Amino acid sequence: MKIVSIEDAIANINDGATVMIGGFFACGTPDPLIDALIEKGVKDLTIICDDTDTPTTSIGKLIANDQVKKVITSHIGRNPLSGQKMQDGTMEVELCPQGTLAERIRSGGAGLGGVLTPTGVGTEVAKGKQVLNIDGKDYLLEKPLRADFALIGATIADEKGNLYFAATTRNFNTIMATAADIVIASTELIVPIGGIQPEHVAVPYIFVDYLVGGGK
């Protein structure tokens, strides 16, 4: 784990990368990292995220700036641009039920071959997916998701890289930190090792590759 500048943290995110971005609307999103990606101007990104927020906030800004080729997400209702780009074919949108998205990411990070969920049976979500009947009930086989990079929005980190999340900022952040090759966390505050009680650590440092923020 290295504490680095924002520029160094995203230096290896290039055109065509697959990037998980934590947060729920604009809560717990790693906004400094998103802004840096906009400044860098990388294109053709595949973004995996809960939602695409609005055209002028967090993940929505990447979409407004035409940097996203495909998005795998549960909700685009706040961002008319996402719907528009989906309809005119300039951005691919894979809609995934929110709980299924969480489990696909979790299984990607947990070494599982996917999950069996009743969610989406009999709907367009089931299209092209295997249906397994387990003890009389139908389930969809949903495959795991992994990414090249995960961008995590933490509240406090210690110098080792342990992460603490205030209130509802955990959302997709904790599971995404397990499911990418390179994990970059931005944090509001960096404290010395021991500054976060072990029981308050939601993501242990072994998952974090780069840490930015906290004035460093």
Added chain:
Amino acid sequence: MTPKEKIARRVACDLHDGDVVNLGIGLPTMVADYVPDGVDITLQSENGILGLGPLASKDIANKHLVNSGGQCVTVLPGASYFDSAFSFVIIRGGHVDMTVLGALQVDSHGNLASHIVPGKMVSGMGGAMDLVAGSKKVIVAMTHTAKDGSPKILDNIVFPTTAIHAVDKIVTELAVIEVTDNGLVLKEIAEGVSLDEVISKTKAPLKVAKDLKTF
């Protein structure tokens, strides 16, 4: 009382003491304003809260604490936070007693359409598909017809399916309708509303309960 307030008040009558409840964005959220006296419920928010409280006023709003609609909220004493995977363990795992959500269309088989108007609006399903798959009871709270007057209660939904055989009850400003294995049953009718009006605005076969009540 507005039609939406009337719907919210009627849905709240179905709450039981001790229920864990998830309220969707918009009209369903208003149900929390009408919880009957003596009934203590726990609100779940799919972004990671048990024990959701009222919206936060500007002076106490905390950007780290939002509900599933992204609004700044408060929590009640005894609340807890968790990540999205755990939140859907609660939702999909059958630990939510009742889900109240809006809909674009509902049909005689309890099928639900709530996330796409073809060619017009794509919002995505968010947590709705998981909520209706996992909750013990699913109530649709919506106006009886769309803004242009077109029917929303149909024999078969036309818009893309959000869930099949998922809805237990439909509450509108005109009626309370139960979804049964034998189709839709009109259980209650709003005060001052005629049976003819309900039937004419419902494009699905409607059985009228013998003990039809008013609300």
